[in-house]
Amino acid sequence: MNRLLLASNSTNPDGAYLAHLAEDLRGILPATEPIAFVPYALADLDAYADRAETTFRELGLDLRSIHRADDPADAVARSAGVFVGGGNTFRLLDRVIGTGVDGAIRELVAEGAPYVGTSAGSNLACPSIMTTNDMPIVRPSTFDALGLVSFQINPHYVDRDPDVAHGGETRRQRIAEFHEEWPTPVVGLREGSWLAVAGSEVELRGPANALLFRPGSEPRHLEPGRITID
Numbered sequence: 001m002n003r004l005l006l007a008s009n010s011t012n013p014d015g016a017y018l019a020h021l022a023e024d025l026r027g028i029l030p031a032t033e034p035i036a037f038v039p040y041a042l043a044d045l046d047a048y049a050d051r052a053e054t055t056f057r058e059l060g061l062d063l064r065s066i067h068r069a070d071d072p073a074d075a076v077a078r079s080a081g082v083f084v085g086g087g088n089t090f091r092l093l094d095r096v097i098g099t100g101v102d103g104a105i106r107e108l109v110a111e112g113a114p115y116v117g118t119s120a121g122s123n124l125a126c127p128s129i130m131t132t133n134d135m136p137i138v139r140p141s142t143f144d145a146l147g148l149v150s151f152q153i154n155p156h157y158v159d160r161d162p163d164v165a166h167g168g169e170t171r172r173q174r175i176a177e178f179h180e181e182w183p184t185p186v187v188g189l190r191e192g193s194w195l196a197v198a199g200s201e202v203e204l205r206g207p208a209n210a211l212l213f214r215p216g217s218e219p220r221h222l223e224p225g226r227i228t229i230d
Contacts, residue, residue: 002148003028003114006125007194008155010086010118017055018118020192024205028114028196029061033080037065038105040095041087041120052085066101076104079113086119086155089132093124094140102146109148119155122189126152131178131186133171149197151229152178157188157211172211172219179215185229186213187222202227 005024011017018025029035035056039048049065056063063083069075076082082105084092096102109115117125123132125148129140133156160170169177175186189195193206204210204224211219212229 001112001199002109002197003112003199004109004125004148004197005114005116005194006122006149006153006189006197007116007118008122008153008157008189009191012192017051018059020206021116021118021194022059024194024196025056025061025116026059028081028116029083030080031060032062034062034064034078035081035083036076036079037063038076038082038084038092038096038101038121039065039067040099040101041085041089041092043091048085048087052083056083066099073100073104076101076108079108081114081116082108083116084118084121084124086121088137089120089123089129089134090136090140091138092120093129093143093145094138096124097140097142106146106148109146115148122153122155122195125149127184128152128182130182131175149202150184152184152186153195154186154188157190172213175213179213183215187211187229188213188219193224202229 039045042048045067053063066072066075123129127147128143131152131154188211190208193208196203204227210222213219
């Protein structure tokens with residue numbers, strides 16, 4: 001049974017890194033075994049790893065960045081869970097494919113180990129990365145992602161601000177463009193919110209509602225609690 005936490009963001013305004021997820025992180029990740037950190041979405045791997053490892057240590061969790069291992073894929077395979085941080089989703093996917101970490105994560109999660117993603121890390125858990133908000137600063141060999149869940153996520157989802165003059169597409173329009181080509185449901189996940197997945201059960205957590213987008217129909221509001229996506 002897949003067990004995942006998929007968050008829109010890692011830091012709330014005026015909040016500490018991962019503070020809003022602390023209770024759930026302790027609840028899903030083992031305290032006595034190493035957890036693999038995948039920092040590939042950012043350029044400065046050492047600084048990113050230092051920040052994440054310090055925060056996890058304060059939570060009583062043993063996080064170890066795989067970029068410091070001789071064999072990153074093997075480091076994932078020997079871990080008891082995975083945390084994939086945010087940044088640029090295209091760079092993240094390119095690097096996990098290039099290191100073979102993508103297959104190692106799939107196998108580990110299939111064996112029951114927990115997966116935690118924030119922002120780009122949440123995109124990586126989806127069937128593809130095609131609902132990310134990021135610029136394609138690198139070109140991965142495919143847009144196919146890990147497929148740990150059957151739906152897409154659009155992190156950092158925001159509605160159009162009627163008081164702001166903006167001539168470009170809204171987030172809602174961008175998702176409608178995705179549905180012109182692909183039928184997969186998309187969850188617009190607002191800041192401070194996350195999805196807790198246990199097998200086929202999905203729960204929306206955090207202070208805000210989310211939006212469920214399907215092709216050919218109006219978006220449906222999802223309130224915090226147990227939700228149905230498929």
